Amino acid sequence: MKLTLIIWRQQNASAKGGMQTYTLDDVSPDMSFLEMMDVLNEQLMGQGIDPVAFDHDCREGICGSCSMFINGEAHGPDRLITTCQLHMRKFKDGDTIHIEPFRAKPFPVIKDLVVDRTAFDRIQHAGGFVSVNTSGNTQDANSLPIEKQAADKAFDAAACIGCGACVASCKNASAMLFVSAKVSQYALLPQGQVEATDRVLNMVKQMDEEGFGNCTNTGACEVECPKGISLENIARMNREYLTANLKG
Amino acid sequence: MAPLDAKIPQGPIADKWTNHKNNIRLVSPANKRQIDVIVVGTGLAGGSAAATLAELGYNVKAFCYQDSPRRAHSIAAQGGINAAKNYQGDGDSIYRLFYDTVKGGDYRSREANVYRLAEVSSNIIDQCVAQGVPFARDYGGLLDNRSFGGVLVSRTFYAKGQTGQQLLLGAYSAMNRQIGRGKIKMYNRHEMLDLVKVEGKARGIITRNLVTGAIERHAAHAVVIASGGYGNLFYLSTNAMGSNVTAAWKIHKQGAHFANPCFTQIHPTCIPVSGEHQSKLTLMSESLRNDGRIWVPKKKADAQAIREGKRKPIDLAEEDRDYYLERRYPAFGNLVPRDVASRAAKERCDEGYGVNKTGEAVFLDFADAIVRYGKEKAHVKGLDENDMDLVRKLGKEIIKAKYGNLFQMYEKIVDQNPYETPMMIYPAVHYTMGGVWVDYNLMTSIPGCFAIGEANFSDHGANRLGASALMQGLADGYFVLPYTIGDYLADDIRTGAISTETAEFEAAEKNVRAQIDALISNKGTKTVDYFHRKLGKIIWNKCGMSRNEKELKEAMKEVKALREAFYKEVFVPGTPDSFNESLAKALRVADFLELGELFAKDALQRTESCGGHFREESQSPEGEALRDDENFTYVSAWEYKGEPSKAKLHQEQLNYENIELKTRSYK
Numbered sequence: 001m002k003l004t005l006i007i008w009r010q011q012n013a014s015a016k017g018g019m020q021t022y023t024l025d026d027v028s029p030d031m032s033f034l035e036m037m038d039v040l041n042e043q044l045m046g047q048g049i050d051p052v053a054f055d056h057d058c059r060e061g062i063c064g065s066c067s068m069f070i071n072g073e074a075h076g077p078d079r080l081i082t083t084c085q086l087h088m089r090k091f092k093d094g095d096t097i098h099i100e101p102f103r104a105k106p107f108p109v110i111k112d113l114v115v116d117r118t119a120f121d122r123i124q125h126a127g128g129f130v131s132v133n134t135s136g137n138t139q140d141a142n143s144l145p146i147e148k149q150a151a152d153k154a155f156d157a158a159a160c161i162g163c164g165a166c167v168a169s170c171k172n173a174s175a176m177l178f179v180s181a182k183v184s185q186y187a188l189l190p191q192g193q194v195e196a197t198d199r200v201l202n203m204v205k206q207m208d209e210e211g212f213g214n215c216t217n218t219g220a221c222e223v224e225c226p227k228g229i230s231l232e233n234i235a236r237m238n239r240e241y242l243t244a245n246l247k248g
Numbered sequence: 249m250a251p252l253d254a255k256i257p258q259g260p261i262a263d264k265w266t267n268h269k270n271n272i273r274l275v276s277p278a279n280k281r282q283i284d285v286i287v288v289g290t291g292l293a294g295g296s297a298a299a300t301l302a303e304l305g306y307n308v309k310a311f312c313y314q315d316s317p318r319r320a321h322s323i324a325a326q327g328g329i330n331a332a333k334n335y336q337g338d339g340d341s342i343y344r345l346f347y348d349t350v351k352g353g354d355y356r357s358r359e360a361n362v363y364r365l366a367e368v369s370s371n372i373i374d375q376c377v378a379q380g381v382p383f384a385r386d387y388g389g390l391l392d393n394r395s396f397g398g399v400l401v402s403r404t405f406y407a408k409g410q411t412g413q414q415l416l417l418g419a420y421s422a423m424n425r426q427i428g429r430g431k432i433k434m435y436n437r438h439e440m441l442d443l444v445k446v447e448g449k450a451r452g453i454i455t456r457n458l459v460t461g462a463i464e465r466h467a468a469h470a471v472v473i474a475s476g477g478y479g480n481l482f483y484l485s486t487n488a489m490g491s492n493v494t495a496a497w498k499i500h501k502q503g504a505h506f507a508n509p510c511f512t513q514i515h516p517t518c519i520p521v522s523g524e525h526q527s528k529l530t531l532m533s534e535s536l537r538n539d540g541r542i543w544v545p546k547k548k549a550d551a552q553a554i555r556e557g558k559r560k561p562i563d564l565a566e567e568d569r570d571y572y573l574e575r576r577y578p579a580f581g582n583l584v585p586r587d588v589a590s591r592a593a594k595e596r597c598d599e600g601y602g603v604n605k606t607g608e609a610v611f612l613d614f615a616d617a618i619v620r621y622g623k624e625k626a627h628v629k630g631l632d633e634n635d636m637d638l639v640r641k642l643g644k645e646i647i648k649a650k651y652g653n654l655f656q657m658y659e660k661i662v663d664q665n666p667y668e669t670p671m672m673i674y675p676a677v678h679y680t681m682g683g684v685w686v687d688y689n690l691m692t693s694i695p696g697c698f699a700i701g702e703a704n705f706s707d708h709g710a711n712r713l714g715a716s717a718l719m720q721g722l723a724d725g726y727f728v729l730p731y732t733i734g735d736y737l738a739d740d741i742r743t744g745a746i747s748t749e750t751a752e753f754e755a756a757e758k759n760v761r762a763q764i765d766a767l768i769s770n771k772g773t774k775t776v777d778y779f780h781r782k783l784g785k786i787i788w789n790k791c792g793m794s795r796n797e798k799e800l801k802e803a804m805k806e807v808k809a810l811r812e813a814f815y816k817e818v819f820v821p822g823t824p825d826s827f828n829e830s831l832a833k834a835l836r837v838a839d840f841l842e843l844g845e846l847f848a849k850d851a852l853q854r855t856e857s858c859g860g861h862f863r864e865e866s867q868s869p870e871g872e873a874l875r876d877d878e879n880f881t882y883v884s885a886w887e888y889k890g891e892p893s894k895a896k897l898h899q900e901q902l903n904y905e906n907i908e909l910k911t912r913s914y915k
Contacts, residue, residue: 012826030522030663038527038777045775045821045830053827055315057488059528061657062413063319078660085660110459111827118436121316125428129421130380134300134726136371138378142335145389155382155407158414162318191380 001027001088004096005040007052010109013116017109019098029089033076034059034066036088054113059084061226064161067168068113069100074165074224082163082226102168106175106210117164119210120178126206127199128182130191144190154188157181159227166221166229172213177221179207180237181229187240197244204241252505252885252898255687256360261906262342265364268688269731273738280305283737284468284746286453288440288495290317290423292416292718293701294474296725299422302431304730306737309466310423311435311455313490313832318420321476321488322721325412326533326654328394328404329718331369336393340401342366347907348399349716352585353681353709354859354875355909356508358883358902360688361706368727369719373405375726381418383407396714397534398585398914404715409533409653415718419725438464439832440495441763443471443502443697444756450499450697451746452753454760458832461825463760465753467746469737470696472729473499477680477702479512481840481847482792483784485677486518486531492836493843496684496703504692505885505898507685507705509843510851513712513860514793515678516589519661520609529676530661532612532654534714537582539617539647540671542593544601544610546570551601561603561611561670572596580914587711587860587873588914590675594793595871597674604672613670618643675793679717681708681860682850685885685900689732690724693887696736700724705883710859764824767834772817776834779814783807783837783844791848796864800852804845804893811841845892853897856880877909 003024010017024040031039034056041051057065066083070076076086091097099113107115132138158181166177183200186192192199215234222231257268275283283306287298290312298310312320332345345366350357373391377383383405384392393402407414426432437458444452444465452467478493479485500506517532545551546568553559572592574581582589593610596602603609619636622643626633633639644667648655655666662672684692684699686706691698701721708716747753790803814837822828856876857866866874881902886895 028523028525031525032527032661035525035527039525042775042777045819048821050822051830053829057314057319057490058321058324059489060324060486060530062324062410063314063321063488065314065319080656081660085657087660087663089663114827117315121318121424121427121434121436124421124424129425130378131425132375132378133303134296134375134379134422135303136368136375136727138374141333141373141377141383142390144377146385147389148385148387151382151385151389154380155384155414158382158407158417159410161413162316185382186380189380189382191378 001029001091001093003027003091006096006098007112008100009052009112012111013108027088029087031088032059032084033070033086033088034084052113053111056084061085062161064163067102067115067163069102069168071098074102074168075226080226080228082161102164104167104173104212106173106212107164107167117162119212120162120164120175122210123175123179123203123206124182127202130186131195146189150188154185157184157188157229157233160229161227163226165224165226167212169220169224170213171218171220172216174215174221175207175210175212176215176234176237177225177229177231179203180233183237183240184233187236196240197247200237200240200244252900253687254358254900255689256358257688261360261363264360265367272732272735275734275737275741277305279741281307282744283307283740284309285470285472285733286466286468287311287472287474288453289320289474289476289701289703291320291322291474291476291701292412292419292721293703293725294472295320295416295419295423296722297472297474297700297729298432299419299426300726300730301733302426308426308432309435309468310432311438311440313437313439313458315436317423317434317436318417320416321491322416322718323413324488325718326409326531327396327535328406328411328715329372329415330396330403330715331373331405331719332366332403333370333373335391336402338401340403344401345369345403349707349713350709350907351912352398352711352713354711354912355709355877355881355904356511356858356883356902357707357709359904359906364728365707365720365723368723371727372719372722376415376418379418379421381407381414383414394535395538397537397583398713412718415722419722439835440475441498441760441835442756443499443694444752445502445694446746446750446752449695452748454756456760459827461823461828463757465748465757467748467753469740469743469746470698470733473684473697473699473703474701474725475703477683478840478843479677479680481783481844482677482787483780484521484526484529484788486515486529489528492839494836494839496699497839497843499684499692499694499697501888503694503888504697504699505685505887506683506846507883507885508682508710508850509847509886510791510854510861511681511710511859512677513586513679513681514590514675515586516593516675517612517673518676518678519658520604520672520674521606530657531676531678532658532671532673534586536612536651536654539650540582540612540614541571541616542573542582542610542612543569543571544596544603548600551603554603555605555607562615570601577914584914585711585713591793591862593675609672609674611670612673614647614666615670618647618667621646679712681705681710681712685883689735690729691732691736698729698733700729710861763835764831767818767820767831768824770815770818770820772819774817775819776830776837779810779818780837780840782810783841786810787844787847791851794862794864795851797852800848803848804852807841807844807848808893811845814838814841842892846886846895849893849895850884850886854880854884875911881909
């Protein structure tokens with residue numbers, strides 16, 4: 001396949017960026033999208049051009065590192081997968097592909113397609129945990145049965161990989177899907193309920209301080225989420241938040 | 249250098265750990281506040297250690313090369329975590345977990361360490377549940393278990409096919425709590441590039457900030473290496489792209505012995521290589537071997553027709569298929585341990601029975617399981633068990649519920665529907681049992697420098713059993729290191745803060761800068777990946793699933809030649825003081841190019857076959873691995889002597905006092 005790639009290039013956080021056009025011949029449909037980027041980078045290096053920087057690590061859809069906005073969609077045209085799992089057979093010979101970083105004010109560009117997502121970490125520092133020491137001197141794991149349905153739902157929320165596709169897809173750059181997934185995981189389990197009030201208040205406060213926008217229920221985040229995190233979690237977080245405020 | 253002393257406590261094996269904990273020195277809470285500890289790596293081992301050390305009161309500095317500790321490659325572990333809970337009442341016990349692990353490791357691990365691992369395994373599950381890790385549960389609300397290869401009980405706890413993710417997020421949450429309290433200072437996107445020793449003790453590290461390129465000095469009273477395994481030595485592996493040996497290799501060059509480097513786990517069920525562009529390999533969970541049957545065509549002509557696309561596997565009659573694992577190992581069948589299954593696949597493909605374009609793939613077939621489950625379901629529902637369309641439909645639904653995410657992953661990568669046609673699989677590098685040598689306290693041969701998780705060598709011998717890596721990472725980090733490090737740090741309560749303004753830090757920083765400058769100013773013609781690929785090919789072809797003296801000697805020479813070519817011809821674009829992934833990669837590959845030679849040397853020296861290490865010269869007439877207990881019941885710990893090929897061998901004898909050495913048989 002022959003492709004035209006239009007890619008966001010930005011030297012560093014303070015530099016002004018812009019789109020650059022490159023052409024690539026001989027792309028195999030069996031390549032993953034990131035392998036196509038590897039081939040491009042080898043080509044660029046041969047031409048004395050700085051390779052395109054992008055985040056990636058596990059290349060099997062679980063670490064949450066890769067973060068490209070491809071033809072206007074986070075992680076590209078396919079559903080329920082990350083960029084690293086996207087394969088070139090989803091494209092046609094002669095296609096033009098636009099590749100941009102995940103854009104949001106709380107995700108400043110570091111270089112090219114690499115953005116700084118540490119805002120997500122800071123939200124977790126504010127309350128994304130159960131305050132139990134790792135001494136191992138806790139009660140036996142089976143002393144507290146948990147309804148299977150609740151455990152399964154908690155797992156579904158916990159499957160979030162923290163990639164930021166939800167933020168990049170939202171016109172308000174809202175992080176509600178991400179934050180609500182963590183709040184929900186704990187809210188659904190008895191271990192998490194003890195600190196539920198403080199958790200939701202602290203995490204939402206931090207989310208706002210980071211500059212993420214509000215949720216206006218467009219549902220774009222759910223559509224683009226590579227792990228299928230449900231909007232239901234946002235509704236649950238809103239309930240938790242309201243309850244916490246009434247208590248507080 | 250002092251002789252190798254593993255410092256195994258005296259007394260009966262079941263009491264060793266308890267007695268040891270009761271007798272080692274403690275550091276008071278007030279003194280812990282005066283002590284700094286560096287942890288390199290934030291996977292299951294490093295993340296859990298950082299969190300626990302901070303809870304205990306130490307000041308922790310944690311480092312990871314990823315943009316967040318949550319992305320360490322532990323996150324990709326699929327199957328599960330073992331623990332001797334005996335919740336299923338199937339006769340499991342600490343002793344059995346201990347025994348299975350030692351046997352699975354082909355009797356090349358240290359008894360006392362493995363027993364301790366089995367002993368603390370139960371605590372891990374309690375701890376994780378308390379942290380809110382959503383393990384799979386049954387309808388009664390209690391924790392569910394599954395079985396893994398090489399054992400006869402159900403002791404594996406899991407969270408769908410994402411157990412590693414959930415456990416890592418648990419450790420990450422414990423870290424977050426301490427980061428929020430200011431007890432852990434987290435350094436994301438930082439790579440450790442050297443260890444700093446002061447008066448022979450580990451006192452700090454030199455790092456490179458991967459965003460700005462800044463070279464930084466960090467001091468501490470102890471340094472913990474939790475940087476994972478070195479599977480990327482093979483270029484293609486199931487490891488993450490950034491996984492590297494640098495931290496472990498740098499401490500090796502500073503005096504830490506490197507143990508059993510050639511012990512590598514090659515996992516039998518991975519998606520085969522599709523072409524030259526391939527950047528990494530994807531694992532298909534071992535759990536698939538519970539229901540999938542592995543086969544190749546019986547006739548070479550059929551295999552060739554399938555390779556050329558002239559025949560379809562589903563058209564091959566039952567009698568024309570060779571279910572070679574069931575044929576060779578009737579007792580364990582498709583559930584033999586990983587090393588055995590991998591070698592058997594290679595044997596068939598080498599003989600010309602491979603089934604994909606490259607000739608390096610075998611089938612993993614679910615057709616029988618679909619029919620079996622479908623009939624069962626039809627029976628339960630009172631439907632017609634002879635209506636094959638209905639049976640297949642019902643069967644597929646059950647397979648989907650069990651392995652749906654894996655089937656989806658396969659289809660996305662290979663573009664074939666595994667419900668309709670058998671999967672193609674081939675072995676791939678997955679885990680390294682070898683690693684930094686540590687004593688019972690997990691301390692390396694450098695005082696004050698510790699190694700935990702996959703980075704050390706201690707628990708898995710020559711072959712790791714499924715679902716044991718997560719167990720070891722968390723055991724080391726939550727329950728072992730935080731105790732044993734206190735015994736060492738008890739001497740440091742009056743030391744005071746360690747300064748980075750010393751000649752030792754100065755010299756280490758200078759070395760790091762010189763290495764970086766040399767790479768950047770080299771201006772050669774070949775990219776870093778060019779060398780990494782070449783290195784991978786040498787190691788895979790000559791030190792892979794099957795090894796012999798001639799090829800190992802060749803490999804040593806070729807790796808050395810490649811290393812020399814690297815320093816002459818490599819091209820690293822960009823500048824040292826910016827985000828520069830090529831430079832980061834070049835620094836990692838430089839270390840792999842040294843490790844590769846030691847890896848081959850170790851494989852050459854060990855003329856027996858054991859676990860994942862198969863020497864062609866040491867096999868039975870039926871082609872099974874032949875161990876040599878008389879001459880090789882020891883750990884090979886290599887001391888760096890200026891060049892990998894000159895490394896000096898130290899032997900730690902392995903004494904089996906509780907388990908009798910036997911030939912592993914899965915027939």
